[in-house]
Amino acid sequence: METATEKLRLSQISPRIMQSEIRSMTVECDRLGGINLAQGVCDTEVPSAVVENAIKAIHDGHNIYTRLDGIAPLREAIARKLAHYNGIQADPDSEVLVTSGATGALYAACLALFDPGDEVVLFEPFYGYHVNTLLSLRIQPIAVPMAMHTWEIDFDVLRTAITPRTRAIIVNSPSNPCGKVFTRSELEQIAVLAEEHDLFILTDEIYEYFLFDGTKHISPASLPGMAERTITISGLSKTFSITGWRIGYLTANKRWLASIGYFHDLTYVCAPSPFQYGSAAGLVEMTDTFYNEMAVEYQAKRDLLCGALQDAGFTPSIPPGAYYVLADVSSVPGATAKEKARNLLASTGVAGVAGTAFFTGGRGENILRFCFAKRDADLQRACNLLRDYRA
Template identity: 40%
Template sequence: MPSPADRLSQFSESVIRGMTRLANSCGAINLSQGFPDFDPPEEVLCALEQATRGPYHQYAVTWGAPRFRQALAQKITRNTGLEVDPDQHLVVTCGSTEAMMVAMMTACNPGDKVIVFSPFYENYAADAILSGAEPIYVTLNAPDFGYLRDELVAAFEQKPKAIIVCNPSNPTGKVFTREELSEILDLATQHDAYVITDEPYEHIVYEPHVHTYACSLPGAFERVITCNSLSKTYSITGWRLGYVLASPEVIAQARKVHDFLTVGAAAPLQEAAVAGLELPDSYYEELQALYARKKELFLSYLRRTGLPFTEPQGAYYVMVDISSLGFPNDTEAAKWFARELGVAGVPGSSFFREPEHRFIRFHFAKKEETLIAAGERLLRLADSDWMQRSKR
């Protein structure tokens, strides 16, 4: 029997989805895979009901339904100040996951190098391998997860074809500043590389931090390939609606990659999502306030456990340092958290290139009652007698 492709031996199945399966099997509260347990906006649900009765059950235009692209272009223009042409600058994908794969395969030839910040969302390393590209890792240093300029300069001197920037970052919650993005763009320009940004948490940023769209910086649009998703902003992770935003020259090639990867995103869901894209600015203000409350509620429990953590600047993840609990590694700790505490997170080592085993990543995109239930379970960590009994 022939062997599968060699490149598949270089990465494993998703650790995040694996922890969701473990949570489901043992009845743990799932704070591993980042999806809400509350409904999308009512306007979007009503539009979905109408779309299922409309003439939208066959293929949409491969690169995105016209009404969806028009609404999306208008929203991006409001946010970035760029004049986005729905016919020239966009290709609609099956989530940001496909958008990233499209961007990588559009930008990189086999054998090219691509800079990846570590820790990173687990798909990025797999995207590089599947594209035939070689990752160059640049460390984001705890506790603030900033990078060292000298290390980034040295990475660019290896002549990469692209750099990937997740902003706000999954898993760390770091929000890259305008100054950092400008520095990255300057280095990319100097070395003639693309900047591929992944921005699904664009509207989940905590004061005083501000989200900067890299593509909106002076001279950036021709070099930046923006990947994004509607999943987090409208609480529709299962709809799998994302997009690539770039110059016409890049989009013309990205559409070819997308066409032969998935043909197109779901037509009725594109029609329904227009209602979300047309929501007023007040919706995004309320979304930020909602997640700020969820963050503070969940972190209030973490503080009471005594475990160190890094307060996120954006997104809805928190990296918790569990090294003081005496587990051999973070994977064993995460499994114990799910089975014994009833709270599932993701072992942090799955996000790091470095041999890092201090962290578990939890997310707080849940109803208040879910976060309270998880928090009460986590408080058992402060009870040394219970800990000793549970580890026997």
């Protein structure tokens, strides 16, 4: 008996959503036993307080579902942190949602706020999960290119990108993949457009503590008049090196948060309970000194990697934030960035990811992204291998 094919098929959106090139390079790197600078796994030490309190929570029996918005100690710690660091006042009982990673926060927010056919503007180079989350929900991403290497925004182009179907602008600062940190002036100009066109601002601030050369982080929700229309997304994955724990959070006006929380519950139920306790302890016990020292440590990692890339004959764009470097690798053989990434991995044992994962319109074919959130010994070994590279 033949299998019917009319209804046994993939959805219309499935062919447009492929496994990310980042994950593909991770698989290839694992196959070859290389050093993975492709994926932002943040392979550094977890603070002991975070680990110990997660283990304690398991032994204490905190292994069942939590409230859909997360445990009270974590929500309260997030609210204090938002007030202290971000200049955002949030009620932990009605305006803070603990999520299954920042990606879970974005997904739930998009389900709650947007309809199929709506448009959301974001800046290019972009994080692929932002684009593919929108596409998976039949929301149209509209990419506004930033100037290559300087990552400056052309606000005339941004204004032109806004149409009657536009519902929001996504800001990612510090940015994955280019490390751009949006200035107060840029955020104020975006805020003017958001108010003029009555748009939401979705801001992904997961790298908010990874700041270099004296750069300062500014949360859009802290700007005058922006709190009600801003959905602030962040998490502990990068800061505490717990990317596999899936502890993110979102803060928004209570007018929006209840619906966002419902869709997060529907999709994920809750973030892992014992990991919430460990994360809460980390937020309580880590002082400003911890975050400042982390920034100094990562700036040294950045400088080490950028120096090795230059020695290899590549041209890195020095990032002021986050923990990625985009580098021009025109000298690496290959007709496409994907081929260049695989050829470099085969030649050096170091994995980067194709720049085309972060651009539209054929841009990024001579660019690779490298991650420097690695243990010192592994990063040093990768840098030594890159310095030995000869095209």
